[in-house]
Amino acid sequence: xxxxxxxxxxxxxxxxxxxxxxxxxxxxxxxxxxxxxxxxxxxxxxxxxxxxxxxxxxxxxxxxxxxxxxxxxxxxxxxxxxxxxxxxxxxxxxxxxxxxxxxxxxxxxxxxxxxxxxxxxxxxxxxxxxxxxxxxxxxxxxxxxxxxxxxxxxxxxxxxxxxxxxxxxxxxxxxxxxxxxxxxxxxxxxxxxxxxxxxxxxxxxxxxxxxxxxxxxxxxxxxxxxxxxxxxxxxxxxxxxxxxxxxxxxxxxxxxxxxxxxxxxxxxxxxxxxxxxxxxxxxxxxxxxxxxxxxxxxxxxxxxxxxxxxxxxxxxxxxxxxxxxxxxxxxxxxx
Numbered sequence: 396x397x398x399x400x401x402x403x404x405x406x407x408x409x410x411x412x413x414x415x416x417x418x419x420x421x422x423x424x425x426x427x428x429x430x431x432x433x434x435x436x437x438x439x440x441x442x443x444x445x446x447x448x449x450x451x452x453x454x455x456x457x458x459x460x461x462x463x464x465x466x467x468x469x470x471x472x473x474x475x476x477x478x479x480x481x482x483x484x485x486x487x488x489x490x491x492x493x494x495x496x497x498x499x500x501x502x503x504x505x506x507x508x509x510x511x512x513x514x515x516x517x518x519x520x521x522x523x524x525x526x527x528x529x530x531x532x533x534x535x536x537x538x539x540x541x542x543x544x545x546x547x548x549x550x551x552x553x554x555x556x557x558x559x560x561x562x563x564x565x566x567x568x569x570x571x572x573x574x575x576x577x578x579x580x581x582x583x584x585x586x587x588x589x590x591x592x593x594x595x596x597x598x599x600x601x602x603x604x605x606x607x608x609x610x611x612x613x614x615x616x617x618x619x620x621x622x623x624x625x626x627x628x629x630x631x632x633x634x635x636x637x638x639x640x641x642x643x644x645x646x647x648x649x650x651x652x653x654x655x656x657x658x659x660x661x662x663x664x665x666x667x668x669x670x671x672x673x674x675x676x677x678x679x680x681x682x683x684x685x686x687x688x689x690x691x692x693x694x695x696x697x698x699x700x701x702x703x704x705x706x707x708x709x710x711x712x713x714x715x716x717x718x719x720x721x722x723x724x725x726x727x728x729x730x
Contacts, residue, residue, distance in 0.1 A: 452483065523549075525551065543572055650727050679707060
C-alpha cells in the first residue's frame with residue numbers, strides 16, 4: 396500500500412447501500428477488507444481518515460452484529476481509527492464493546508462519558524476487569540447502591556487501595572454491601588473486622604479467629620481499670636435510658652475522639668455495646684443490668700440478652716478491642 400491510505404480505496408462501497416440480503420454479505424466483506432487495508436496502511440493522512448470515517452459510518456447501521464464484532468477486532472488496536480466509529484461499535488454491540496475495553500486507551504472520551512451518564516453504563520463500567528482509579532472515583536462519587544455492589548463483587552477492584560477503603564466505610568452503613576464484601580476471599584482481616592456487625596454467627600466466629608491469629612505475634616495488654624464511679628456512671632446512664640450519656644462515657648473511657656459515633660441502639664449494632672463492656676471488664680451481671688434498662692430492644696425477648704451475654708463470653712478482650720476500633724474506624728489502643 397502507498398505511504399498514505401488512499402480515499403479512493405473505499406469508493407467501491409457506494410454501490411452497496413441497499414439493505415436487501417443480496418448485498419449484505421458483499422457489504423460486510425468489503426467493510427472488513429477496507430478496515431484491514433486502513434489498519435495496514437503505513438500512514439494515514441487526515442483526508443483518508445475522514446473519508447474512511449464517512450463511508451464506514453454510512454454503512455454501519457445496515458451491518459449485522461457478527462460484522463460489527465469483526466470490525467471491532469480489526470479496528471480497536473489502530474490508533475487512527477476515528478472515535479465516532481469506535482463509539483458506534485461500542486454502543487451497538489456488547490461483544491464489540493468488550494473488545495474495545497481491552498484497548499481502553501483507544502476508547503473515545505465521549506464513550507466513557509456516555510457510560511458514566513447512565514445507570515446501565517455505570518453498571519457496565521463497574522463490572523469491568525480493567526478498572527482504572529479515575530473511573531472508580533467517578534463511579535463512587537454518585538453513591539449509587541447498585542454500582543457500589545457491582546464494584547464490591549469485582550475482583551479487579553483491589554482491596555489495597557484508598558478507594559476500596561472508602562467502599563468499606565460505606566459498607567458499615569449498608570448491610571447488603573457489607574455482605575457482598577464479606578464474600579470476597581481477598582478481603583484482609585482488618586476489612587473483615589470492620590464489617591463484623593454485618594456478619595452472621597458463623598462468619599463472626601471466623602473473623603474472631605483471624606483477628607486472634609493476627610494478634611498472636613503481638614503482646615496486647617489491656618489496662619482498663621474501672622473505678623467505682625466509672626461503673627456507677629455507666630449503670631446510671633443505663634437506668635435512665637440515656638444512650639447518649641452512655642456513649643459519651645464509653646468514648647471517654649476508651650480515649651476515642653469526641654466525634655466517635657457508637658450508635659449502640661441502632662438495629663444491628665447492639666453487639667458493639669457487649670464488646671465495649673467486655674473490653675472495659677464490666678461483669679456480666681452489671682452488663683445485664685445495663686441491657687435491661689437502657690432500651691427495651693436490648694432486653695426483649697429474653698433471647699436478645701442471651702445473645703449479647705454470649706457475645707461477651709465468646710470474645711476475648713484483646714480481640715474485642717480490635718473489633719471495636721475496626722468497626723468505629725479509630726486506631727487508638729490496639730494499633
